[in-house]
Amino acid sequence: MPKIVDHEERKQHIAEATWRVITNYGVQGASVRKIASEAGVSLGALRHYFSTQQDLLEYAMNLVKERANAR
Secondary structure (H helix, E strand, O other), X not given: OOOOOOHHHHHHHHHHHHHHHHHHHOOOOOOHHHHHHHHXXXXXXXXXXXXXXXXXXXXXXXXXXXXXXXX
16 A cells, blocks of 8 residues: 655655754755755655755745744
């Protein structure tokens, strides 16, 4: 039976890992490899959700903004 993946949840998980990497290494040190490793996903899986690093950073920024506004 195939795995059922919640794609939005997976994107949020990767975005949260992005913020952990940024916190530890700064924006300049937030490489796609480090983010994938922190999120526990392969580079291919990360690229499936975010085709560019810019897309990933924009999504992560928007997620933080949405969560702050929700509070």
